[in-house]
Amino acid sequence: MTAAKRCGRLFVIGLGPGDARFLTAEAQQALSAAQYVIGYAPYVARVPVTPGQTRLASDNRVEIARAEEALRLSASGSDVAVVSGGDPGIFAMAAAVLEAIDNGDPAWRDLDIEILPGISAMQAAAARLGAPLGHDFCVISLSDNLKPWEVIANRLELAARADFVMAFYNPASRARPQRIHDTFALLRRVLPADRIVVFAKSVGRAEENIAIATLGDADPSVVDMSTLVLIGASGTKLVSRENAPPFVYTSRKAI
Amino acid sequence: MTAAKRCGRLFVIGLGPGDARFLTAEAQQALSAAQYVIGYAPYVARVPVTPGQTRLASDNRVEIARAEEALRLSASGSDVAVVSGGDPGIFAMAAAVLEAIDNGDPAWRDLDIEILPGISAMQAAAARLGAPLGHDFCVISLSDNLKPWEVIANRLELAARADFVMAFYNPASRARPQRIHDTFALLRRVLPADRIVVFAKSVGRAEENIAIATLGDADPSVVDMSTLVLIGASGTKLVSRENAPPFVYTSRKAI
Structure with missing residues (x-):
């Protein structure tokens, strides 16, 4: 029997507008469980540090490249959190992740992807x-x-x-x-x-x-x-x- | 010295779309601190029971009467939580509370009112x-x-x-x-x-x-x-x- 290749989970998480009091319970949980936290630098800086977690902060205006990096890491077995300020579904990373999937590796379509809404500005x-x-x-x-x-x-x-x-x-x-x-x-x-x-x-x-x-x-x-x-x-x-x-x-x- | 009359706090709280995983940290805290929880019955039923807290569940379509009751209780010194499903600011109780203030007792304008957003449907x-x-x-x-x-x-x-x-x-x-x-x-x-x-x-x-x-x-x-x-x-x-x-x-x- 060959062990099936394990894919990681990909969370696209809304941090809300700034203060931790706006975080939802599910967002808090997913942030602490992820192996990688990926996002625009000021948003990554807001995520409480979890020992052993890798943080990849990137510049603004590189949403698609950031989404592709997250998808590659998840496809190779890591649990990944892509973070947005506000709600990832409202002018933020969820659309970029979907666009990257739409135009990228067909295997990405069947990754375990969960989008966790947040309080928008x-x-x-x-x-x-x-x-x-x-x-x-x-x-x-x-x-x-x-x-x-x-x-x-x-x-x-x-x-x-x-x-x-x-x-x-x-x-x-x-x-x-x-x-x-x-x-x-x-x-x-x-x-x-x-x-x-x-x-x-x-x-x-x-x-x-x-x-x-x-x-x-x-x-x-x-x-x-x-x-x-x-x-x-x-x-x-x-x-x-x-x-x-x-x-x-x-x-x-x-x- | 005469003790100043103490007014209560009025929280207008968004419960999110159903499951407790959508609750924000600040909403959770305000719900457990309130003396009264007021809202449309199915939303009140979602709030975890806190000993000593009074729950006032009302029918749909009585938003203004419900808002007025909350404002009266708060004005007479109680801490009150008005609950909405989703976000209270999006087709929910925040507009009704403001409308009741706009047309009601002028003293209500200076109550300590805080609106806590939630994840909308x-x-x-x-x-x-x-x-x-x-x-x-x-x-x-x-x-x-x-x-x-x-x-x-x-x-x-x-x-x-x-x-x-x-x-x-x-x-x-x-x-x-x-x-x-x-x-x-x-x-x-x-x-x-x-x-x-x-x-x-x-x-x-x-x-x-x-x-x-x-x-x-x-x-x-x-x-x-x-x-x-x-x-x-x-x-x-x-x-x-x-x-x-x-x-x-x-x-x-x-x-």
């Missing part, structure tokens, strides 16, 4: 604010690295006309500082100036900073890659408070 | 499938209890034209069995018949059932209130597997 920001995502909303990446700007602009315009609350990921980087300005110029043509706008920076981390403004007044030049941008719908309202910033919520009766 | 479904929410998506409630159907229909049509992946909450109830059929009729006029459709029922629970079809073939009459409906975008693809259902993912290059 928009959920943590919403929870800090009140309930801005309490009614119909959409989530758009403003990065035009992988799609033409015209596609994004058309989507923004239709989303504004549909009266969605909008959450923007990847709103601005040093290489693309202009797109958040283009976005605000477009939205100001379609939506009233009193729409509520929130810039939620580094939610759940020590440097957290949340600013509430209107579409007319907001200054998009403060936005960077760690900022989650929310644009309210017609039903998004403020509830003022005596000793704290106002709550922001979207009425369930929103029209 | 769409995230758990996406993780089981692969990465269908890996690119721009929108989330729509199909319930016309609180908004006219025409608003929903217009939003659906614009979302389809914007080429969003779509997730539908509240897709059908015994009182409103027709809306999911209206939705499919509308989408079939706007989108190609080969768009991928997923019906994800009771994800994360024992009775979990996931069906993958196309917009042309899918039978919406199987959809009930515990089903999360996903409609793929043009970039949503299947990756076939030998011994398992195909992966579903949305390419980050989606156009």
Whole structure:
């Protein structure tokens, strides 16, 4: 009898938005069981050290190469954790792993792969604010690295006309500082100036900073890659408070 | 010196989609510390029993009355946990609590309120499938209890034209069995018949059932209130597997 070759397990894990209090029980367990932890360096740095575990931290923008490395290690018998901030399923590593499988070694399709969801940045920001995502909303990446700007602009315009609350990921980087300005110029043509706008920076981390403004007044030049941008719908309202910033919520009766 | 009246804390907590493995560390802690646990009966039933804790389970569709009860208890000095399945910020109790504050006793605005996000049904479904929410998506409630159907229909049509992946909450109830059929009729006029459709029922629970079809073939009459409906975008693809259902993912290059 020949021993069957053992394949390892591949976990694609969401770490949530920063603090360990957002980790799910299953994510915690998988992180401590893995032999390899692979991801963008700042996310790997957040994973508690487990003795004997190998940590492979890589640069941003190498998602496919990182996914392929994880798949190779898993195929050769190791238990591997690929880590993302937030939810791996929302603009993060799960799509990259699936793309690598789709275009890679056919044997990768039958690996033991499990995706463990996490709290995404928009959920943590919403929870800090009140309930801005309490009614119909959409989530758009403003990065035009992988799609033409015209596609994004058309989507923004239709989303504004549909009266969605909008959450923007990847709103601005040093290489693309202009797109958040283009976005605000477009939205100001379609939506009233009193729409509520929130810039939620580094939610759940020590440097957290949340600013509430209107579409007319907001200054998009403060936005960077760690900022989650929310644009309210017609039903998004403020509830003022005596000793704290106002709550922001979207009425369930929103029209 | 007069002792200041002590107000309690109010936690609005997301339990995730069913299994305790989805609970975050902070949610677990707040649940065990609360004096009252308040929510829709099936969600309260999921909370582990803590001795001395009072559990107030209520019917569906009484969100505002439930929120007001929680606010009154908290204002009179108790620590209260309002529980939702999934994420309280996504079509759940956080918006109802904020609405009750907005229209209720002004003193409620300055209570110590904390919203603790949870894994939403769409995230758990996406993780089981692969990465269908890996690119721009929108989330729509199909319930016309609180908004006219025409608003929903217009939003659906614009979302389809914007080429969003779509997730539908509240897709059908015994009182409103027709809306999911209206939705499919509308989408079939706007989108190609080969768009991928997923019906994800009771994800994360024992009775979990996931069906993958196309917009042309899918039978919406199987959809009930515990089903999360996903409609793929043009970039949503299947990756076939030998011994398992195909992966579903949305390419980050989606156009």
